[in-house]
Amino acid sequence: MTRRYLGTALVLLLIAGTAGAQQVRVREEVLPNGLKLLMVERHDSPTVACGWVARVGSVNEAPGITGISHLFEHMMFKGTKTIGTSDFAKDAGILAQQDAIRAEMEKEYTLLREKARRGEISGNIYDPANMTPRLKDLKAEIEKLFAAEKEVIVKDELDQIYTREGGSSLNAFTTEDQTVYFITVPSNKLELWFWMESDRLANPVFREFYSERDVVREERRLRTESTPTGKFEEAFEAMFWESSPYSHPVVGWPSDVESISRSEAESYFATYYAPNNLTAAIVGDFDSGKALELAREYFGRIPTGKTAPPEMITDETPQLAEKRLLAEADTNPEVRVRFHAVPFNHAEMFAFELIADLLNKRTGRLYKALVEDQKVAAGEPSCDFRPMKYQGYLEADAEVKDGRRPEEVEASLVAELDKLAKEPVGEHELQKVKNQELANSFRRLQSNFYLMLQLLLYDSYDTWTFLNEGPKRVQAVTAADIQRVAQKYLTKENRNVATYLRKAGSAAEDPELAALPAEVKGMIKQQLAQIIQMTDRGKLEQAVTRMRQMSAKVPEEMKPAFDYLVKKAQGHLDSLPAAPEKGNAEQKTPPTGEKPKA
Template identity: 35%
Template sequence: MKYTTRSTAILLLMLGFLFSFSGVQAQYLEEFEEKVTEFTLDNGLHFIIIERHDAPVASFYTHVNVGGVNEPVGNTGIAHIFEHMAFKGTHYIGTTNWEEEKVAIDNMDQAYQNWLRESYKTDPDSALMEQYWDEFQKYQEESKQYVVNNEFSQIIQQNGGTGLNASTGADFTNYFYSLPSNRAELWFNLEADRFKNPTYREFYVEKEVVREERNMRTESNPIGRLIEEFLAVAYTAHPYGRPVVGWNSDITATTIADAKDFYEKFYVPSNITIGIAGDVDPDQMKEFAEMYFGDLREGEPAPIVTTKEPEQRGERRFTIEGNSQPIMLIGYHGVAESHEDFEALNLLGNIISNGRTSRLYKKLVEEDQLALQVGAFNGFPGSKYSSMFLTLAVPNMNVELDTLEQSIYTEIESVKEGVLTQEELDRARTNIRAGIIRGLNNNTGLASNFASTHNNQGDWREVFLRLDRINEVTLEDLQRVAREYLTKDNRTVGATVRAES
C-alpha cells in the first residue's frame, strides 16, 4: 500500500472551498468523486469506498435501513435488542461448543415462549408458569457454560481496533469501528460472519440490559419521560410515535423467535449499505466484499412503512406530574428530509435557537430572564418520514409555564410577520455548513455520512448537494414555512409540572 499525504491535502483544500463559497459545489463534487468507488454485489449489498491515504488506518461503517419505525406492533425495542446481539459473536467466536450451545438456546426460548403464553391467559395457571420459568432458567444456565465473554470485541482490540460501537434510531441501525488498514480483511471476515451467523447468545441477559437503558433514559429521566409521552400524543398512526428503546411490556414479550423473524425480514443485503474510508485499495475491498459477503442470502426486499400520519385536527395538550424541574415541549408536524421545505425548517430552527445569538435565547434567557434553557430543532424523532419541529424550554424559578409558552409564541409570530434578517439567515447557513464539515473531517465521519445518505436518499452525493438547497432558501421561504407549519392546529404541547402536595 502506498502512503501519501497528497490526496488528503486535496480533500481538505476542496472541502475548504466547498464550504466557503456558494455555487461551486458541483465543481468540487466532481473532484471528490475521484476518491470514491461504489459497487453493488449481486445480492444487493452496496459498498462506498473513500480513499484517504494520509495514515495507515481505515474506518468501517455498516448502515442497516431499519430502526424503531420498522418494528412490528408488540415488539417495540426489537431493533435495539438485535443490535446488542451483533456483539455476542458467531458460531465460531464467543463459544466453546456452538452445537450444544444452540440446543440449549433453542430449549431456553421454547420454555420462555411457554411461560409467556401462559402468563397472557385470562386465568393463568401459576403452577404451570413456575414450571416453565424453572425450565427457562435451567436452560439459560446451561447455555452460559459455553459462552466466551467479549471474544468478538477482544479480537478487534488485539488487532488495533478502536471505536467499536453501534446505535439504533428511529430510521436506522448502524455498526462501526476502525482498524489498521492492513487488517481490513479481518473486518470483512468478522462483519460478514456476525450478520450471516447471528447466534442470539445471551439474548435474555441483553434484554434486561436494554430494559435498564430504558429505565435510565426514560423512567428516571424527566426529559425522557416527557419526550416519550409527547411522541405518543403527537402521532396517532405513524410508528414515529413509539419509543425506539421499546415499551416495557414489549421488551418482556420479545422472544428469540421474534428476533429471528426481524432479522430475516430486515437484515437483507439490499437493505444494507457499507461505507469504508481510509488507506484502502478499492479493488482489494471489492475482492474481499465478494469473498466474504457474496454468499449473504439475498432474501426478499425489506418491508416498507406505508402508514401516513393523518392531518392533525386541532391542538393537543398534556401534562405529566412529577417532582422535577418544570419542562415544556412544543412541537409542530413538519416534513421528511426529502421534502423541499425541510432545509427551510432546519434553518428556521437554527435561527430561532442555536446559540447565544439566537432569537429565543436572547429574548427569553438574557433579556426577559424567563427561561434557564430553550432550544428548537427540526427532524425529530427521525427524518425519513414526516417529522417534528420541536421547541424545548425550561423556565426560570418562579416563572409560570403559561408565561413562558406565550413568549415563545410571540417570537414565532414575529417570524411569520417577516422580522428575520439576511444576517441571521447567513449566520444559520454558516452554522449548518460547519456542522456538515465537522461530520466529514475524519474517516468515521466520511464513512458514516456517505453510507447513511446513500441509504436514506439514494446517493451519497446528497451530502454535498444539500448545500445547494441550503443556499437557495430565502427569507421569504422562512416566513412561508413558519406560517404553513407553525400553527396552533398543527401543534402538540406537553409539560412536566410539579405534583400538587
C-alpha cells in the first residue's frame, strides 16, 4: 500500500499567503486492489462531497461500440444483485432470455443492413416501416420480457435509498476521457456512500439495458439534433480530429448505440471499471482515518481486474492543411477558429492557458481589436483552451456583427493570433493575466463539490497534484514561452475554421420591412435579394444613384417601400470593400453573413 499523507489531520489547508498559489492538503491512499482514494477534510458544514472516476471515456471506444461509455454510465444507476430487484434469481433469468432474443433480432438487423446497402430498403434499418415479420414477433416477445422484468424491478432503488438518507446531487457524466459518478451526503452517512458505491462496483446488474437506449436516443435529440448548432458541432469535431478517436461524439454514433449488446457492456465493465482503473475522492466534514478504514473494508471487496485496461495508443496525425466547415443553421453568424494544441499537464499547457487569458474579457485582445477598434464582432469574442488526456486544442470564437462579413471576422481573429507569434507580450499585460490565474486558483477551491470534481478530473487526465502544481507553473510562464508556443502551434497548416451562417428563412424580419403593406413586401424582398447578391461596387453604385434619381417619381403609397429599398442598397454598398481588386470582385458569401431569402 502506498501511503502518502501530507500534513496533519487538523491542518487542512495551509494558506501560503496571497503571493503564492494555494496548497491544498490532500491525503492520498492506494488500496491493495489498486483503487486510489483522495481525501480533503473541511469541517465547515456537516456534508461530504463524494465521487469516483473511471479512467475511461469515448476515446477508448472502437468503431461499432461508440457511445458505450455513456450508455454504460446510465446502466450504473440500474442497481446490483441486491439493489433494484425484489428477486435477483428471477431477474437474472429474465435478463438471459432478453439477451437471447436480442441476439436473434441482431441477425435480422444484419439482413436489413445488407438490404440497405443494396438499396432494397430506404431510410434507417430501425424504422418501424422496415420491420420484418420475424422482427415483429421477436419485438413482441422481448416486450413481454420487459414487462416480466418490471415485476421484479424495484424502480430506481439506488436513487430512492440515497434520497431517503439525505443524499443530494446524485449524478454522473461521461466525457471523452473519463466517467465521473458523484453525490453529496450528510456527514453522518459517509458509510452509506461506501456501501452503495462498492456494491455497484462489485455486483452491478445492467437491467433495463435495451429500454435505456430509448432514453439515450432522447438525450441525443435533446442535446444534438434538436438544437440549432448541435449537429454541426458534432461534424466539426469529426473534421477536426483525423486519426484520434476524439473524432466520434461522446453520445456515440446512432448506428452503434442501437446495436450495443449487454455482453459487450459486461466485458467493457470488467476491463475499465476494475479498481486499478478508478480514483475516488471525498471532500468535506469527515475524519480521514476513519474514512480510510471504511474504504479498506468496502472498496477492498472489489476484485482487481484480470487484465490491465488497454492503453489508448492512436495518435492524432499531424494536420497537413487548413480545414473548413461552412454551416447554415438557426443561429447568428459566427466564426470559430481552432488549432491543435497540447494535452493536459504538457509542459506547454501553461502558456496556452495564458494565451486564452490574454485574448479573453473586455480588456483582452479580441475585444479590443474585433469590437472596439475594427467593429466587426458582436458580443464578447472568446478563446478557449481545452487540454484533454491525449490531445488538446485552442479555439477562438466571435459572432459576426450585423452588416459585417464572416471573412472579416476570421481575418481579425487570425491577425490577433498571429500577433502573439510576432511580438512578445508586454510585462503589464502578462502580469494582469497571471493575477487573474492566481485569484481563480483560489476561487476554484471555494466549494467542496467542485474541489472533489477537480481532484477526479485531474487524476484521470494525469495526476491530482496538478491542483497544487498547475497554478505555480502558470506563474512561471514567460513572454518568450508564449511567443514560442504561438509560433509553433497557431499556424495556417494547423488551422480549422467553422463558419456559421444564418439559415435562409430563419432570420428575424426587419421591423421596418414588417411594417410595410403585405402586398409590396414580397416585391421588396425579391429586389433586396438581388441587391444583396451584387458584389461589384461600381454597378451597385450606379444602381443606387439611379434609384435616388427616380425617387421623386415614385407614387406616394409606394414611397416608404421605395425609401426602405434605397436605404438597404446604400447599406450594402457601404459594407462592400472600397476598391475591389481585379478578379477578386466575386464574393461567395453575402455581406451580412446571412443567406438571401428565397
